[in-house]
Amino acid sequence: MTVAEQSAITSLQASPKHTGARFLVRLARVNLVSGEDGAAQKYLNLLAKTLFYGKWARSMMPGQQDEATRSQLEAARAGLIRTDIVHQSDSPRHVLYALLEANPDNQVAREYLLCFDLMCYDLEQFMVDYARYPRPGRLYHEAILIWLSQHDRMTPNNVTSYGIDLSTVDRMNRFGRNPDGYKNTYWYYYLNGMYEAAKEEQ
């Protein structure tokens, strides 16, 4: 929640006269979910006087929420992290694990975790995380195929065990012949990453 609040405040700082209503809405939401009613009330008081967010703000005001709003907030609170970790925002893995521990159905946290591994080119960690939090998806399948080929395990049985269609393997072969034709694939991203890393080493 702190990271969400931080990015809302940063956006507010960047908005004209530092008063963007959309960011105040975000701040109000964050504080309502966190149970910080005093801070939420401050933002809602400001929004209550605006044309487009006034009705919403009045409906969200602590003490004046209806049953549906209260259960919506309760549902959001149920997914919050229950263990305190002091972290720097550039290393989110432990935070994402904690989020998924609190709510394994948190699809956004799952996507962030898997994509964080992919962006770090860390396929070993990706395979560990994917085993715990599997999520079908083209990019993930492409990453799995790289890992399988790196470990000489590119057999039809292994490929299908991950729910990957064998036609994806053919596509990977075509990528090998013409990488520039497949710029929207993880293979292309990975290849470029490795190329840059090799250049830096030299």
Add this chain to the structure above:
Amino acid sequence: MKRGLKYLGLTLALCLALPGCRDAEFATALDGSAGPLVIYPDYKEVTIPANIAPLNFRYAMQGVRQAKTTFTLGGRSVTLRGAEVEWRLRDWKTFMADAAGQTVTVSAEAVVDGQPVSDQWSFYVSEDAIDGWLTYRLIEPSYQMYNEICIMERCIENFDETTISDYKHTDNACMNCHVHGQSRGDYSLFYIRGPKGGAILNQNGKLRKLTLNAPGMLSGTVYGELHPAGRFGVFSTNVILPSFHTMAGKRMEVYDSASDLTVADFENNKMINVPHVARADKFETFPCFSADGRSVFYCVADTLPVPQRIHEVKYDLVRADFDPSTGRIGEQVDTVWSGRAHDASVCHPKASPDGRWLLFTVADYGTFPLFHTECMLYLTDLQTGETRPLDEIKGDKSDSYHSWSSNSRWFVFASKRGDGQYGKPYFCHVDADGRMTKPFVLPQRSSRFYVYNLKSFNVPDLGDASTGITVRDAARLFKSPNEAFSQAE
């Protein structure tokens, strides 16, 4: 003309019809007063100095109509009408002219949701005046970024506010808070950061821009205080790291991965570094001088890996001798209050100018209590050595940075009580026996100021006179070269 009037009428009609133009109170004012009529700011049953600006407030309730507020003092009465109780400065000053030592009673009547409601409260006007000037940094409570920071000076006897330094004249540089030496208006220091920045020292109105850094130091100076005699300043040097908490309701944690103490000699442009307050196995920080300038109080903790073990970092409050002729901090260290023994951590010690009291902040752990809701102020009687928590003034959120008035009868502190996000300056009276009164927030011209304000008041610091520093001075210094400091032999 007729056409113009038509458009004006249409605009007014539209405005009245739109919910966005209604001015109504929707909140229940979580940090408002108790009683049948809730007021914000809460000025009920407070003690105030006679020289304070008008205590403007509003009735922070929904559906308040026909409000009438009568202030009575020694047979004289002043009645203000409306839900926003805002004094004319001249009327307030006339009313308060001989109020010192007396109690002002306030009777209020209003119609709330169609029902008549009345309330009565009072406030006591102390015979002890408060220093008339308050400096603070206005900053959005962001955790990693800043934009458009300024350091302000407010005359708290009225509503005059001037800018000491702002982003417009300093290439949007970061600037850190302004602190007075011994609450003197003509003796103070603040930092402008960045390549062209430096420590701006104000000595008897003469301004200098200093680079308080020398080879071998961890960093430039950070927290500190000026010596009463004017030659020295004691500072910490810190490697500061910000991090986030994952738990909802906890926000930011700032900690040092290393910190030492140093002394700046402003006469000889030397940094006096001694190894016993720059130990690798200790974090040393938040130094301040005793009133007589012969001791340094500071906080010290064992060095631990952070942030992994941040919850175990507990700072003790200690005292060491200070030699005002050489600027050296003594090797003998006495513990004033052990954080470790109390499973707590001490920050921001400040000695009262009369030498009687030492005020400091206590949190569960760490060195940054601004977002620690458990943190509160403690007071040590330096005559008896007794220390007590100031439970009677604790807010529901953090109470942190504080500063004494020159007569040692008032102090100001930054509190996030209420919204938990925006620090506001609160004033508290302390009598000769160390008894506190209910704190009150800095009065503003508009009773709705704190509703609309989206900036934190950072490091409020009291001064007995205006610093006289203007943005032009800050801009001139920003462009001028720094005075270098070197390591003392």
